[in-house]
Amino acid sequence: MTPSTLTVSSALGDYPVTVHAGVLTSAAASRSYLDELGPDHVVVADSRVLRLYPGSPWFLDESRVIPFTAHETAKTLDGVQALYQAFIDRRVRRSTTVVVVGGGIVQDAAGFACHTFLRGVNWWYLPTTLLAQGDSCIGAKTSLNHFTSKNILGVFARPGRVLVDPEVLATLTRVERASGCGELLKVSVMSGPEAFTAHAADLEAVLAADPDACARQIEAGLATKITYIEDDEFDRGRRQLLNYGHEFGHALEAATNFEVPHGLAVAIGVDFANRLSAGRGRATSDFVAKVAVVTRALVTDERVPRLRWAALLHHLARDKKRVGKDLTVVVAHGFGRMEKLTDVTPAEAREVAAGLPYVHFTDLGDAGAEGGTTG
Numbered sequence: 001m002t003p004s005t006l007t008v009s010s011a012l013g014d015y016p017v018t019v020h021a022g023v024l025t026s027a028a029a030s031r032s033y034l035d036e037l038g039p040d041h042v043v044v045a046d047s048r049v050l051r052l053y054p055g056s057p058w059f060l061d062e063s064r065v066i067p068f069t070a071h072e073t074a075k076t077l078d079g080v081q082a083l084y085q086a087f088i089d090r091r092v093r094r095s096t097t098v099v100v101v102g103g104g105i106v107q108d109a110a111g112f113a114c115h116t117f118l119r120g121v122n123w124w125y126l127p128t129t130l131l132a133q134g135d136s137c138i139g140a141k142t143s144l145n146h147f148t149s150k151n152i153l154g155v156f157a158r159p160g161r162v163l164v165d166p167e168v169l170a171t172l173t174r175v176e177r178a179s180g181c182g183e184l185l186k187v188s189v190m191s192g193p194e195a196f197t198a199h200a201a202d203l204e205a206v207l208a209a210d211p212d213a214c215a216r217q218i219e220a221g222l223a224t225k226i227t228y229i230e231d232d233e234f235d236r237g238r239r240q241l242l243n244y245g246h247e248f249g250h251a252l253e254a255a256t257n258f259e260v261p262h263g264l265a266v267a268i269g270v271d272f273a274n275r276l277s278a279g280r281g282r283a284t285s286d287f288v289a290k291v292a293v294v295t296r297a298l299v300t301d302e303r304v305p306r307l308r309w310a311a312l313l314h315h316l317a318r319d320k321k322r323v324g325k326d327l328t329v330v331v332a333h334g335f336g337r338m339e340k341l342t343d344v345t346p347a348e349a350r351e352v353a354a355g356l357p358y359v360h361f362t363d364l365g366d367a368g369a370e371g372g373t374t375g
């Protein structure tokens with residue numbers, strides 16, 4: 001696999017994203033980047049990745065390495081404070097580059113810490129999950145959770161360089177790769193029928209960590225996302241369509257105390273949004289069914305604990321991108337045909353949610369399902 005680079009134009013400074021097999025693990029593949037980096041750097045690395053790849057050239061000098069445990073409860077101001085202290089202990093200065101290695105959780109926490117420490121230090125990002133490689137590594141967003149409010153704090157902060165090594169996806173579990181596929185499913189539907197068909201055709205190979213299929217889907221995901229972020233980097237208009245699947249998805253994550261992995265929650269949210277669109281007579285049942293086949297392949301029944309609709313609606317109503325008095329949901333009317341709805345009522349959302357096969361709500365049928373807190 002020959003390395004390929006795309007450059008993301010950003011008001012914060014353009015940055016290259018290079019897909020280079022072996023760049024995390026091989027001395028030969030990483031050499032030119034480590035030379036460019038120089039000695040003034042520290043590495044914030046996902047603890048599990050550190051354990052799995054102890055011989056990585058990026059981890060050889062242990063004194064520079066700051067382990068970070070990837071859990072949603074660490075993607076918080078507390079988690080960031082621990083990073084600030086580690087930066088102070090390792091004498092990070094304005095001239096230091098912080099190399100961030102891990103999935104979206106480490107990216108969000110460390111990206112936020114880099115942006116705010118000393119009013120901003122340079123950072124590079126080596127994404128190690130499918131979700132991070134095919135989606136979150138571009139777009140310059142960093143988000144933190146505040147108690148159970150998902151991604152409610154954050155800054156726009158872009159890495160100086162992104163290096164993607166698809167070979168490390170082999171050590172993820174199948175469920176973690178399925179989670180990455182949830183975000184890739186979302187962008188493939190947004191891109192159009194050809195991209196969706198290609199995604200569905202590659203699905204089994206990606207779940208089995210086939211490096212070529214993974215690289216193809218990563219490049220396809222980034223190619224679609226880049227068109228949205230270069231158009232509207234600061235999320236004031238068209239980029240908000242990328243929230244497709246996320247209103248319901250974030251609410252599902254929060255209402256289950258983050259038991260459902262992010263990308264699986266998004267895949268369910270995509271199906272929710274499609275069914276909503278069909279309920280309004282916009283999407284066809286054929287479109288909904290085609291996409292649902294992929295969601296069904298990703299989400300096995302045991303992934304979603306039983307929960308109360310009241311708890312989910314509580315979080316849906318607090319979605320940070322909600323506009324006006326009703327619920328906001330980005331929907332697809334078909335492949336590549338997106339719309340942001342701002343007039344979804346709790347009753348309409350409830351009716352659609354009741355038809356979802358993956359989620360069992362214990363309180364549907366209660367008259368008072370609109371209030372309540374997490375449960």
Ligand SMILES: NC(=O)c1ccc[n+]([C@@H]2O[C@H](COP(=O)([O-])OP(=O)(O)OC[C@H]3O[C@@H](n4cnc5c(N)ncnc54)[C@H](O)[C@@H]3O)[C@@H](O)[C@H]2O)c1
Pocket residue numbers: 046047048049052070071072075102103104105106107108128129130131132135136137138139140141142143151168169170171172173176179180262263
């Ligand atoms: N900033 C953004 O633009 C953006 C976009 C989408 C999602 N996100 C956020 O990303 C987070 C989800 O990130 P994620 O799905 O990348 O998962 P993650 O960071 O939670 O990692 C999932 C698990 O995989 C492990 N892991 C990471 N790389 C590994 C590897 N190569 N081999 C084996 N194990 C590995 C981690 O230790 C963790 O246990 C969510 O919090 C979501 O909100 C951010």
